Amino acid sequence: MDSVISDARTPLGASADNGLKIVVVGGFGVGKTTLVRSVSEIRPLNTEETMTRAGEAVDDISEVSGKTATTVAFDFGRITLDARNVLYLFGAPGQERFWFLWDRLFSGTLGAVVLVDTRRIDDSWYAIDRLEHHGTPFIVACNDFGGPAFAPEDVREALDLDPHVPLIDCDARSRASSKQVLITLVQHIKDQYAGKDQYPGQADQAALPRQEFA
Amino acid sequence: MSRPGRDDAPDRLYTVTGGRSRSGPDSPFDLVTLVVAESDPRPGMQSEHVAILRMTERPTAVVEVAAELRLPVSITKILLSDLLAAGRVSARHPYTAAVPRPDLLEQVLVGLRNL
Numbered sequence: 001m002d003s004v005i006s007d008a009r010t011p012l013g014a015s016a017d018n019g020l021k022i023v024v025v026g027g028f029g030v031g032k033t034t035l036v037r038s039v040s041e042i043r044p045l046n047t048e049e050t051m052t053r054a055g056e057a058v059d060d061i062s063e064v065s066g067k068t069a070t071t072v073a074f075d076f077g078r079i080t081l082d083a084r085n086v087l088y089l090f091g092a093p094g095q096e097r098f099w100f101l102w103d104r105l106f107s108g109t110l111g112a113v114v115l116v117d118t119r120r121i122d123d124s125w126y127a128i129d130r131l132e133h134h135g136t137p138f139i140v141a142c143n144d145f146g147g148p149a150f151a152p153e154d155v156r157e158a159l160d161l162d163p164h165v166p167l168i169d170c171d172a173r174s175r176a177s178s179k180q181v182l183i184t185l186v187q188h189i190k191d192q193y194a195g196k197d198q199y200p201g202q203a204d205q206a207a208l209p210r211q212e213f214a
Numbered sequence: 215m216s217r218p219g220r221d222d223a224p225d226r227l228y229t230v231t232g233g234r235s236r237s238g239p240d241s242p243f244d245l246v247t248l249v250v251a252e253s254d255p256r257p258g259m260q261s262e263h264v265a266i267l268r269m270t271e272r273p274t275a276v277v278e279v280a281a282e283l284r285l286p287v288s289i290t291k292i293l294l295s296d297l298l299a300a301g302r303v304s305a306r307h308p309y310t311a312a313v314p315r316p317d318l319l320e321q322v323l324v325g326l327r328n329l
Contacts, residue, residue: 009282011272012248017306019246019275020322039329045281050288071286076277081325085318088246088275105245105287108310110322179329186326190319 010042015083022182023090023106025098025131026115027123031143031172032091033075035115038178040077040089048073051101070097072105089182094127102134111137111189113181115172118142118150121158128159137189139166141181164192230262230285231292242298243291248273248306262293263302270303 024032036044050071075091090106092098094114112131116124124140131138142155152167161167166188171177243249250273255264262283269282280290297303309318 009269012274014272016248016273019244019248019306019308021246021308045278047277047281048286050286076281078275078278079325079329081322085321085325086246086248086273086275087322087325088277090245108244108308110314110319175329179326183323183326186319186322189314190316190323193313193319194316 012080012086013083016080016086018085020081020085020087021090021106021109022087022185023092023109023112024115025092025094025112025127027094027117027120030115030117030120030123032115035113035143035170035172035178035181036075036077036089036091038172038175039079039182041080042078044075044077044091046073046075049101049105051104070100072098072101074105094123094130096126099130102130106136109136111139111185113185114138114140115170116140116142116155116159117145118155119145119147121155124159128161132162137185137192139168139181139185139188141168141170141184144169144171230260231289234292241291241295242305242307243276243294244308244310245277245287246275246308248275249279249294250274250304250306251302252304253302263297266293266297267302273306 024035026032033044048071050069072093074093077089077091079087079089081087092106114124114127114131128138128140140155140159140161142150149169155161156163156167159167166184168181168184170181249266249270251267251270253267255267259267262285265283266279269279276290276294277287279294280287283290283293285293294303294305298305309315
């Protein structure tokens with residue numbers, strides 16, 4: 001079933017009562033918005049959040065001393081899953097100031113997709129480190145830019161990725177491929193919370209993502 | 215596309231919230247809280263409140279309201295808190311839990327496979 005993307009507002013059904021979040025994180029130009037657009041029932045929208053530092057709890061990731069405000073812009077799309085559940089898909093930059101706002105914006109997120117350009121693999125290290133720090137379940141998806149294919153084991157090694165984190169290839173322009181990325185993530189989340197794919201030392205952290213609000 | 219809020223003079227943001235800059239730590243609104251209008255706009259209401267009541271005739275997430283108003287999320291939450299306190303909108307908060315229920319994850323998978 002293909003949904004029609006319209007420029008006009010496409011209202012939700014009156015019975016919708018549960019919003020869910022999945023975040024797509026990646027460097028500039030890696031295809032986050034393209035992936036969101038491929039599966040969204042609305043044209044991706046853009047908004048931003050600003051956090052003033054004064055009076056806010058200071059997180060240990062804050063390294064931008066001297067700044068009084070942090071602003072992060074992000075895109076989002078929407079997928080109506082059924083009569084009650086609506087999934088919001090957020091495309092967000094991976095830079096440092098974004099992580100300062102993670103708890104405020106994405107507390108309670110189901111999980112994250114780290115979208116990787118294998119030509120610029122270094123861009124992804126920081127995002128992976130932060131997601132592990134936050135205890136957020138995630139998968140890594142390598143967007144196909146038509147260059148030489150890298151062997152999965154090489155990408156995994158370059159990212160220093162834990163063996164239990166799924167690593168897949170995708171084409172963010174393709175609806176079917178982007179849909180498969182989301183299914184892979186949710187299946188991984190399900191497996192992880194069911195106690196599979198865990199190993200000593202990570203189980204406690206993996207099972208309890210941080211839920212506090214900034 | 216211009217970014218909401220960024221291109222506005224700061225005094226617009228000041229004016230729409232009566233000078234308040236954030237909704238406080240006890241704001242009940244999540245990015246994906248679904249907001250539903252409980253009344254029609256009234257003459258004399260602040261234009262942002264009118265716009266919110268019109269766009270939430272059907273459930274609409276906080277983040278969608280912010281994008282439509284072209285205002286930062288934090289400012290939007292202040293406006294929504296005012297309307298909630300006045301009983302003009304209701305809020306359907308996400309079922310947050312430290313660990314998502316397996317049946318909810320299964321519903322998400324079914325929904326995604328049906329795309």
